[in-house]
Amino acid sequence: xxxxxxxxxxxxxxxxxxxxxxxxxxxxxxxxxxxxxxxxxxxxxxxxxxxxxxxxxxxxxxxxxxxxxxxxxxxxxxxxxxxxxxxxxxxxxxxxxxxxxxxxxxxxxxxxxxxxxxxxxxxxxxxxxxxxxxxxxxxxxxxxxxxxxxxxxxxxxxxxxxxxxxxxxxxxxxxxxxxxxxxxxxxxxxxxxxxxxxxxxxxxxxxxxxxxxxxxxxxxxxxxxxxxxxxxxxxxxxxxxxxxxxxxxxxxxxxxxxxxxxxxxxxxxxxxxxxxxxxxxxxxxxxxxxxxxxxxxxxxxxxxxxxxxxxxxxxxxxxxxxxxxxxxxxxxxxxxxxxxxxxxxxxxxxxxxxxxxxxxxxxxxxxxxxxxxxxxxxxxxxxxxxxxxxxxxxxxxxxxxxxxxxxxxxxxxxxxxxxxxxxxxxxxxxxxxxxxxxxxxxxxxxxxxxxxxxx
Amino acid sequence: xxxxxxxxxxxxxxxxxxxxxxxxxxxxxxxxxxxxxxxxxxxxxxxxxxxxxxxxxxxxxxxxxxxxxxxxxxxxxxxxxxxxxxxxxxxxxxxxxxxxxxxxxxxxxxxxxxxxxxxxxxxxxxxxxxxxxxxxxxxxxxxxxxxxxxxxxxxxxxxxxxxxxxxxxxxxxxxxxxxxxxxxxxxxxxxxxxxxxxxxxxxxxxxxxxxxxxxxxxxxxxxxxxxxxxxxxxxxxxxxxxxxxxxxxxxxxxxxxxxxxxxxxxxxxxxxxxxxxxxxxxxxxxxxxxxxxxxxxxxxxxxxxxxxxxxxxxxxxxxxxxxxxxxxxxxxxxxxxxxxx
Numbered sequence: 001x002x003x004x005x006x007x008x009x010x011x012x013x014x015x016x017x018x019x020x021x022x023x024x025x026x027x028x029x030x031x032x033x034x035x036x037x038x039x040x041x042x043x044x045x046x047x048x049x050x051x052x053x054x055x056x057x058x059x060x061x062x063x064x065x066x067x068x069x070x071x072x073x074x075x076x077x078x079x080x081x082x083x084x085x086x087x088x089x090x091x092x093x094x095x096x097x098x099x100x101x102x103x104x105x106x107x108x109x110x111x112x113x114x115x116x117x118x119x120x121x122x123x124x125x126x127x128x129x130x131x132x133x134x135x136x137x138x139x140x141x142x143x144x145x146x147x148x149x150x151x152x153x154x155x156x157x158x159x160x161x162x163x164x165x166x167x168x169x170x171x172x173x174x175x176x177x178x179x180x181x182x183x184x185x186x187x188x189x190x191x192x193x194x195x196x197x198x199x200x201x202x203x204x205x206x207x208x209x210x211x212x213x214x215x216x217x218x219x220x221x222x223x224x225x226x227x228x229x230x231x232x233x234x235x236x237x238x239x240x241x242x243x244x245x246x247x248x249x250x251x252x253x254x255x256x257x258x259x260x261x262x263x264x265x266x267x268x269x270x271x272x273x274x275x276x277x278x279x280x281x282x283x284x285x286x287x288x289x290x291x292x293x294x295x296x297x298x299x300x301x302x303x304x305x306x307x308x309x310x311x312x313x314x315x316x317x318x319x320x321x322x323x324x325x326x327x328x329x330x331x332x333x334x335x336x337x338x339x340x341x342x343x344x345x346x347x348x349x350x351x352x353x354x355x356x357x358x359x360x361x362x363x364x365x366x367x368x369x370x371x372x373x374x375x376x377x378x379x380x381x382x383x384x385x386x387x388x389x390x391x392x393x394x395x396x397x398x399x400x401x402x403x404x405x406x407x408x409x410x411x412x413x414x415x416x417x418x419x420x421x422x423x424x425x426x427x428x429x430x431x432x433x434x435x436x437x438x439x440x441x442x443x444x445x446x447x448x449x450x451x452x453x454x455x
Numbered sequence: 456x457x458x459x460x461x462x463x464x465x466x467x468x469x470x471x472x473x474x475x476x477x478x479x480x481x482x483x484x485x486x487x488x489x490x491x492x493x494x495x496x497x498x499x500x501x502x503x504x505x506x507x508x509x510x511x512x513x514x515x516x517x518x519x520x521x522x523x524x525x526x527x528x529x530x531x532x533x534x535x536x537x538x539x540x541x542x543x544x545x546x547x548x549x550x551x552x553x554x555x556x557x558x559x560x561x562x563x564x565x566x567x568x569x570x571x572x573x574x575x576x577x578x579x580x581x582x583x584x585x586x587x588x589x590x591x592x593x594x595x596x597x598x599x600x601x602x603x604x605x606x607x608x609x610x611x612x613x614x615x616x617x618x619x620x621x622x623x624x625x626x627x628x629x630x631x632x633x634x635x636x637x638x639x640x641x642x643x644x645x646x647x648x649x650x651x652x653x654x655x656x657x658x659x660x661x662x663x664x665x666x667x668x669x670x671x672x673x674x675x676x677x678x679x680x681x682x683x684x685x686x687x688x689x690x691x692x693x694x695x696x697x698x699x700x701x702x703x704x705x706x707x708x709x710x711x712x713x714x715x716x717x718x719x720x721x722x723x724x725x726x727x728x729x730x731x732x733x734x735x736x737x738x739x740x741x742x743x744x745x746x747x748x749x750x751x752x753x754x755x756x757x758x759x760x761x762x763x764x765x766x767x768x769x770x771x772x773x774x775x776x777x778x779x780x781x782x783x784x785x786x787x788x789x790x791x792x793x794x795x796x
Contacts, residue, residue: 064780065780066780066781066784067775067778067780067781068775069643069772069775070772071775072770072771072772072773072774072775073768073770073771073772073775075770075771075772076768076770076771076772080575080576080770081771082554082555082556082576083554083771083774084554094780095778095779095780096778120555120556121556151576
């Protein structure tokens with residue numbers, strides 16, 4: 001199972017934080033709104049009770065008061081709440097609702113106290129103020145209570161809470177959008193590095209040199225170290241192969257010389273035949289070692305390919321000339337039909353590729369036949385075709401023949417390393433060209449085409 | 456018919472139990488058994504078109520209509536009298552009933568359409584806005600300029616004591632709930648009220664319980680002027696006849712606008728039928744044209760804030776003058792002004 005993407009994880013995490021903050025802020029605004037509405041009601045109730053208490057006076061030993069119009073009209077400010085009141089001098093009711101609940105504590109004169117209670121089946125908030133009025137023999141504590149139901153407060157806080165909820169949802173939506181954007185923005189350097197790595201060619205092991213955020217530097221430097229180690233390891237193994245091939249070739253040359261000398265000195269036919277066998281086997285080993293060296297050369301030079309103008313026609317002529325002696329040994333004629341075709345590339349590698357292909361053609365051709373090298377251009381491509389009259393490629397998959405150490409199905413009796421076509425293919429791929437193999441039209445002979453882009 | 460009799464007996468019994476004086480009573484029998492019991496301060500002749508219109512939409516419903524004074528209506532409902540709908544012109548008493556839990560809520564599209572100032576807590580609903588006006592007899596005002604403000608009126612009364620002695624009528628605020636409401640609101644709003652009362656008190660004013668009698672006396676020439684008459688009644692009477700003998704004045708300095716209100720008492724049984732009548736009244740209250748209904752729509756009250764004379768506000772402040780101490784103080788002052796014998 002694939003683990004979740006960092007981007008999605010980051011977005012979800014940020015969205016979760018935003019949701020939590022939204023809910024928290026909604027809760028806070030709601031409770032603040034409730035408090036504010038309740039405090040407003042308390043203030044209005046206190047003002048009303050105070051206004052009434054201010055009219056308290058004593059006339060002929062009796063406590064008198066009048067309810068000011070404003071004391072009650074201000075109570076309509078918050079909402080449509082029911083209003084109750086009571087004014088009592090000591091234990092005696094002066095006016096108002098007799099059965100209104102009494103305030104909980106005995107308040108100090110002049111101070112307003114608040115109570116929450118139920119009256120007439122509804123929750124009420126009550127403000128009470130006590131004043132001492134000189135009436136009769138001494139001061140009488142007169143208590144003024146003004147009470148109101150709390151529907152207005154509930155309505156105001158519900159409205160504010162609804163508004164806060166809408167705002168919180170809007171905040172959450174915006175925050176989620178920003179989270180997604182932030183996650184994508186913070187992952188951009190990572191994606192850029194990944195893209196830079198995947199853009200590279202298969203053998204490009206140069207270190208990545210690009211500015212990276214501090215957090216990605218360890219990844220980048222370990223990636224670079226890995227590529228460095230990988231490059232070194234590849235170079236070491238190629239060096240080893242080249243060194244090994246070289247070490248094998250030199251003693252082989254000595255063995256061959258000694259065998260030839262022996263061939264000349266012995267007279268017995270059986271001995272001569274045996275010595276010729278030795279020489280042929282040594283030649284094949286030497287060829288294989290040479291190809292291993294070629295392969296290492298190709299791998300090494302392809303890494304840093306030089307691009308010089310090369311004429312394929314010249315190349316064909318020179319290589320054909322170089323292999324002329326080998327061909328002559330089997331009475332094979334090499335015919336070159338070339339017209340100039342200029343390409344950009346490494347002359348040494350191209351020669352290497354052509355030599356391996358031509359060598360194959362000579363090796364698999366029967367005696368007294370002709371191998372044709374043709375150079376022509378087709379569209380934006382230069383083509384070098386080598387055609388022999390050998391047994392062809394057999395029935396196996398054609399493209400598989402270019403794999404390393406892979407040999408055709410019908411090569412019985414002929415020694416070979418299976419590296420020749422691999423070398424040719426690698427050279428052409430390094431030049432942006434391709435190697436094309438097919439059996440000739442008449443069903444006899446092989447046709448190998450080296451196609452390269454024209455310069 | 457048996458049901459009608461039963462209803463009447465029950466009403467009578469309820470009336471006795473709550474001790475109120477029935478001024479008028481009529482039963483509109485329907486085809487069904489349900490009886491909608493309405494107690495109202497509006498005279499039968501004024502309110503009958505509404506009752507007939509409502510009964511036309513619900514033929515099964517019998518309507519039992521009782522006319523009482525606003526103070527009796529208040530006392531009856533506080534005493535637990537069983538009615539399904541209470542209509543009153545005394546806003547303060549209606550408000551106090553709603554505030555003290557003697558009303559039950561009613562909610563409908565029609566009441567939701569009412570402006571905020573025309574309802575309170577879904578308990579009390581206004582359906583007419585009626586101004587307080589001055590009605591005068593053109594015959595007895597011959598040769599005098601018609602006053603436009605209270606100051607003009609004070610000057611006029613002061614300058615012609617002989618002409619107006621015993622010929623000025625107004626509510627007896629001790630008996631009439633509406634008169635008390637008008638008087639207290641006016642005393643609060645304009646200081647000319649007490650000066651006017653003083654001047655009227657020196658002219659041996661005639662005190663009335665009801666607008667109807669005042670208008671009758673102006674029409675017949677017994678009164679030269681009736682002060683603080685409910686505009687709708689006056690308009691209705693004038694439309695009927697008078698032949699130019701009666702003139703209606705709206706004071707330009709300040710005029711009270713009363714809202715006639717409906718509540719469903721907590722004792723109501725025909726709650727649905729009562730709500731239906733409230734809805735009909737609310738819709739009529741919001742009509743644009745005056746049409747030929749006897750009572751004016753709310754619209755006049757709605758426009759009034761721009762002229763400075765809004766309807767009396769439905770709110771807790773209405774309870775201020777109902778407080779016994781305040782009422783005693785106000786009546787004492789009023790008696791001192793009005794009764795200077």
